[in-house]
Amino acid sequence: xxxxxxxxxxxxxxxxxxTVLTEGLRALAGGALRAILARYTTNPVSxxxxxxxxxxxxxxxxxxxxxxxxxxxxxxxxxxxxxxxIFGANIGTTITGWLVALxxxxxxxxxxxxxLLLVGVLMRLFGKPKFRHAGTAxxxxxLLFIGIETLQHGMAAxxxxxxxxxxxxxxxxxxxxxxxxxxxxxxxxxxSSAGVATALVALSSGAISFPQAAxxxxxxxxxxxxxAALATVGGSTAMRQTGFxxxxxxxxxxxxxxxxVGIYTNFMDAWVAGGAAGNAxxxxxxxxxxxxxLGVILILPFTGAFARFITRLVPEQVPALERGLDxxxxxxxxxxxATALEVARRLGQEAFAILHSQLRPETRQASQEAxxxxxxxxxxxxxxxxxxxxxxxxDPVSADQQVxxxxxxxxxxxxxxxxxxxxxxxxxxxxxxxARYTAVLAHAVGRFxxxxxxxxxxxxxxxxHGFMRVQRHRYRQSEVxxxxxEHGPDTxxxxxxxxxxxxxxxxxHVWRISYHLGERDQQAEPSASDQED
Numbered sequence: 001x002x003x004x005x006x007x008x009x010x011x012x013x014x015x016x017x018x019t020v021l022t023e024g025l026r027a028l029a030g031g032a033l034r035a036i037l038a039r040y041t042t043n044p045v046s047x048x049x050x051x052x053x054x055x056x057x058x059x060x061x062x063x064x065x066x067x068x069x070x071x072x073x074x075x076x077x078x079x080x081x082x083x084x085x086i087f088g089a090n091i092g093t094t095i096t097g098w099l100v101a102l103x104x105x106x107x108x109x110x111x112x113x114x115x116l117l118l119v120g121v122l123m124r125l126f127g128k129p130k131f132r133h134a135g136t137a138x139x140x141x142x143l144l145f146i147g148i149e150t151l152q153h154g155m156a157a158x159x160x161x162x163x164x165x166x167x168x169x170x171x172x173x174x175x176x177x178x179x180x181x182x183x184x185x186x187x188x189x190x191x192s193s194a195g196v197a198t199a200l201v202a203l204s205s206g207a208i209s210f211p212q213a214a215x216x217x218x219x220x221x222x223x224x225x226x227x228a229a230l231a232t233v234g235g236s237t238a239m240r241q242t243g244f245x246x247x248x249x250x251x252x253x254x255x256x257x258x259x260x261v262g263i264y265t266n267f268m269d270a271w272v273a274g275g276a277a278g279n280a281x282x283x284x285x286x287x288x289x290x291x292x293x294l295g296v297i298l299i300l301p302f303t304g305a306f307a308r309f310i311t312r313l314v315p316e317q318v319p320a321l322e323r324g325l326d327x328x329x330x331x332x333x334x335x336x337x338a339t340a341l342e343v344a345r346r347l348g349q350e351a352f353a354i355l356h357s358q359l360r361p362e363t364r365q366a367s368q369e370a371x372x373x374x375x376x377x378x379x380x381x382x383x384x385x386x387x388x389x390x391x392x393x394x395d396p397v398s399a400d401q402q403v404x405x406x407x408x409x410x411x412x413x414x415x416x417x418x419x420x421x422x423x424x425x426x427x428x429x430x431x432x433x434x435a436r437y438t439a440v441l442a443h444a445v446g447r448f449x450x451x452x453x454x455x456x457x458x459x460x461x462x463x464x465h466g467f468m469r470v471q472r473h474r475y476r477q478s479e480v481x482x483x484x485x486e487h488g489p490d491t492x493x494x495x496x497x498x499x500x501x502x503x504x505x506x507x508x509h510v511w512r513i514s515y516h517l518g519e520r521d522q523q524a525e526p527s528a529s530d531q532e533d
Contacts (some may be wrong), residue, residue, distance in 0.1 A: 007154025010201075015148030015194050018096070021140025022060040027133035028466070033058065034338055037067050037085065041077050042102055044303040047084025048091075048296050051193040055092025058399040063332065064089045065242060070324070070335040072238040075272060076342060080307040083245055087296045087303075090221075094115060094292055096193040097285035098147060117142035151201045154194075167212050167415075176256065177217040182219020183226070192224035203280045210276040213284045214261045221288070236326035237466065241314045245306070253295035319348060321378035325385045331395040337401055340386045344405045344412070345455070348513045350375055351412050351419075352449040352488055355506065358425050361444035368419065376416050383409045408516035418502060427499035430492060437471060441462070445510060450465070455518035461511035468507040475500045 026033070033054055041047040047068075048465075055064045068085040071077045116138055123135025161412040167181075168174035185195040203213045229243040264287050269275035277281040299306065316323070324343050354371055357363040363429055386405050394402060428438045444464050448457035476497055483493050 003154050007155075010147050010149070010151025011151055011189065011194055011198060011381065013199055015189060015191055016148075016192055017140045017142070017143030017145075017147050018059065018191060018256075020143060021137055022058065022063070022449070024133050024135070024137030024140055025058040026063050028058060028130070028137060028354050033063065034067055034071075034334055037064070038071060038076055040086055041068070041081045042490055044080055044087075044300055045082030047081045047448040048300060048415040050090035051085035051088025052091040053088075056095040056264070059094045059096065061089040064092070065246070066329060066332050067335045069238050069242050069326070070329045070332070072242075072324070075433055076338075077310065078307075079241065080303050082238075082242065083303050083310075084300070085444050086242060086246055087249065087299060090253075091289065091292045091296060093192065094285065094289040095198045098287055099182055101146070101214050101281040101285045103145065106378050111144040113145050113256055117146070120372050133505055142233060144483075148197060148201070152204070153514050165428045167208055167447075170209065170211045175211070176263065177482060178215035179219035179222070179258065180213055182216035182221075183223035184219075185216070186220045186223030188439075192220040195220035195223070196285070198427050200281050200284060203284060206420070209281055210280045212267060213280070214264070214287050214481045215258070217256050217284060218257045218261075218290050218291075221257075222250050225250040236324065236328070237314060237316045238324065239317060239326050243312050244314055248310075249295070249299060249306075252299075253291060256295060256298075257287075257291035260294075261287075264290070290407060304514060310387070319374060319378060320457070321350060321374060321383055322533065325382060327385075327388075330388060331392075333390050334395065334398050337386075337394060337398045337405075340389065341401050341405050343378075343382050344386075344408050345517050347375065347379055348408060348517050349449065350378075351513070352454050352510070354419055355415065355510070356446045356449055358419055359428075359445065360439055372419060374417060376413070379409055379416065383413075404516045408513050411509045411512045411516070415506065418506050418509065421502060424502040425496075427492075427495045428514055430499075431496050433475060433502070434496065434499055437468065437500070441468070441503060443505055448514070454514050456514075458511070458514040458518045461507070461514045465507045465511040466503075468504040472500050472504040 036052060037517060040050040051068070053066055053157060055061045058064070065086055068077070068082040072079050072082045120135045120137075120139030120142060122129050124139060125135075128134055151179055152405070160383070168177040182195060182199075183200065188190050189198075199208070199213045199216050204206045208216070225243075225247040229247050264283075265276045268279070268283055270284075272279060318325075322343065324339045325341070326336075328341055350371070354368050354375065357368060383406065386402060386409065390400055391399055428434050441464065444457065444460060448454045448460070451457075477495060479493060
């Protein structure tokens, strides 16, 4: 019983070490992960390479996948590009097995890393932020190998008691049973890395043979997708599409690997001294990496077709304006903020498009009620989403983006209100000067709306707002004086003054929206301009 508890404790230490190591590495990476994925994921091939490397470095396929999903929702990358990242992340997860096989078994670091664990904890307790994160990663790295050694001690007692004969035989049916055992282990431990480490320890103690370990590793690779799929329940469409794609792809890869076990074993026996049995641990991790790389190579040419199949299987169900607002992303505040900022830009683009239609006489009569209603609903939902993002967990750039997004959303909401004031819009054609000012504003708004980047017009909109503010005062003075000189009632004066005021305030909101949505990497401090109404 004592040895069973020791083995279970070893698995627990390994899992905890993986969790702590991942936490530290992700914190150290900060916004670098998002920047790398956004920059290098230009096509499925580069996405696969980037996904593999980032997952190998931060030891977390979930962080890589969640970031990619967030970028899909924000419109920064396509679903096909994200699939490349997901495929590559599968390769990156195999690095843990290599760490265990090359360092955990070859060097026996369990005792040697004890001082490193102390150093890591001290760095965590007393270091500055960067050192704290590095200390967390170091402590996790140490626990990883302490867990492996503890697991080895626990399993050593079963040498000669638990043998390959205790498990299903190396037949097609037996391998299928071992695959299911691998799936079960992953579902229990919630980690394929822990399952692979357990299989390697069992292999080193002689409890299982290489073909049995290989079949179990296939099951673990498939099993990890089920936990990921469960995590997408209730998530956005992009998250659910990712979950389905992950499951289908890993099952396809697993089926391929199932029939490669015999071929791989024969290859090892023919070309490697000692064969698969004499290099069991290395053979298993090599097989794990090999079939994942082969799976990626085979699927990449068909990524586009695969993406279309998944999108038909899981169609979009959320309003287009709100696409990407996934509550699951709140676990990754930086990713959630980047996504929310892109959604805010999408809302700003829609607000400008509606305004442009209302400013142009030829399209002014068309009803915008449905679009305005959708815009208001999406703006309110996005504002609530941004407010839910934990500001304390954001890096300085993302924290500034949160402030900028809230300012922009407030101005979008107020611009929406201006667009509902139909009577003031209708008065713009009643006066030649008003019509001329309206045409100037419509031209500027239309230009940057069609360009697809309203934030690029921030300088032009600032000048336009200054122009409108001056013209508003001049127009008011001239129209009031003209009305007095005529000595008669001017029934349209108030309506025209109100329309001019409307134009100036609309120009102001347009400027502030473009200003705040342009705060990509700059501080988004509120200015006195945000107090004007």
